[in-house]
Amino acid sequence: MLPFIHIGHFALPTFGLLMWLAAVAACVVLHVDFRRNGASADAVNIVAVTTLAGVIGAKLWHVLESPHQFAAAPFAVLFDREGFAWYGGLVFGILALIIQGRRFPKGPLQLLDLAAPAAAVGYGVGRLACFVSGDGDYGIASNVPWAMAFPNGLVPTEPGVRVHPTPLYELFFGLVLAAYLWWRGRAPRPLGLLTAEFLVLSGIGRFLVEIIRRNPKIYFGMSNAQVASLATILAGLLLGIWSLRRAHRLSSTARVSSARAA
Numbered sequence: 001m002l003p004f005i006h007i008g009h010f011a012l013p014t015f016g017l018l019m020w021l022a023a024v025a026a027c028v029v030l031h032v033d034f035r036r037n038g039a040s041a042d043a044v045n046i047v048a049v050t051t052l053a054g055v056i057g058a059k060l061w062h063v064l065e066s067p068h069q070f071a072a073a074p075f076a077v078l079f080d081r082e083g084f085a086w087y088g089g090l091v092f093g094i095l096a097l098i099i100q101g102r103r104f105p106k107g108p109l110q111l112l113d114l115a116a117p118a119a120a121v122g123y124g125v126g127r128l129a130c131f132v133s134g135d136g137d138y139g140i141a142s143n144v145p146w147a148m149a150f151p152n153g154l155v156p157t158e159p160g161v162r163v164h165p166t167p168l169y170e171l172f173f174g175l176v177l178a179a180y181l182w183w184r185g186r187a188p189r190p191l192g193l194l195t196a197e198f199l200v201l202s203g204i205g206r207f208l209v210e211i212i213r214r215n216p217k218i219y220f221g222m223s224n225a226q227v228a229s230l231a232t233i234l235a236g237l238l239l240g241i242w243s244l245r246r247a248h249r250l251s252s253t254a255r256v257s258s259a260r261a262a
Contacts, residue, residue, distance in 0.1 A: 001134035001153045015154075018129035023051045026122030029178070033114050033185065039104070046100055046111070047118070053096035054089035061088020086123070086206070087228040093119070106191055113194040117181040120198065124174020131167035139164025139212040164212045173205045190247035192239050199236030203229040 004011040031043035062085045094112070101111030130137040134153015140163060141147075147162035157163055180201070181194055207229035215223040222230075 001132060001150050003133045003152070003154045013133065015129045015133040015135060018132055019051075019055075019126055022122045022124075022126035022129065023047055025125045026051075026118040029121045029182075030115055030118035033117060033182075037114060037185075039110075039114060041104070041111075046097070046115075047122075049100060050093045050096040050115075051122075054093035055084070057092025057095075058084035058086065058089035061085035061091070064088075085225075087225065087232070090202075090232070109192040109195060113185070113189070113192065116194045116198040117178045117185060120174050120178035120181055120202070122174075123202070124171045124178065127167040127170040127174065131165065131171070137167055138214060139166040139169075139209075140214050142212070163214070166209055166213055169209055170205070173209070177201055177205065190243045192243035192246075196236045196240030196243055199232050199239065201236075203232035203236060207233070 002014050004013055005017070006012075027043050027047040030047060033039075034041055034043055097111050097115055098108040101108030104110040127137075129135075134150040134155060136153070136155030138150060138157065141161050142164045143162070144164070146165065148165045149160070149162050150157045151159065177198070181198060184197065185194055207226050210223050210226045210229070213223065213225075215225060217223050219227050
């Protein structure tokens with residue numbers, strides 16, 4: 001693992017460097033998606049604002065998950081390189097997209113749909129930051145052939161213990177999810193449907209990987225992230241139902257109007 005790249009007396013954190021790479025990858029995907037859908041918007045500004053909001057949300061979510069640590073050392077918790085919760089980043093990132101999407105012709109859901117593949121790419125590539133820096137985002141101990149040790153990570157594993165490299169699992173999942181959403185976006189879909197699919201599938205992926213993550217199981221044998229995953233899946237299902245019903249209603253209204261005109 002390589003938590004820092006040392007250049008003279010300067011230490012460059014690889015976590016921040018790879019998070020920047022994740023933002024760039026998401027920006028490229030969003031820009032291309034704008035072009036193929038004829039959307040005249042600045043992908044760079046949208047990703048920059050969303051990334052900043054996501055980082056703030058991820059840190060605040062971590063603070064809410066660990067109030068005792070925050071109460072004991074608030075400055076250290078807020079500015080520590082560790083302690084970023086993905087669901088906080090997801091919530092704040094979505095809020096940032098909603099605010100920016102108000103200027104789109106079909107409103108915030110149009111931007112959320114266009115951003116879904118980019119969000120999946122950003123999530124997957126962002127997990128490389130966890131992997132390379134060794135920030136403790138590991139799985140449980142394992143003897144599978146690809147299990148790894150992180151003795152030099154920001155949060156080192158115990159000597160001689162090999163664990164599931166869960167960030168790599170999430171990298172693979174994020175890229176597959178992005179490819180699926182990109183394929184789904186090749187043709188017009190009901191407004192909000194791609195966002196709903198992103199929420200459901202990303203929630204399922206995170207719920208499953210948490211089974212072999214070393215996060216403590218708190219609620220009915222589930223971790224905080226798994227509970228949040230269930231909320232994400234539910235939100236996606238509700239949005240998907242609304243999207244399909246809305247599309248059906250608009251289609252029925254169009255058919256009636258066409259029949260009357262004839």
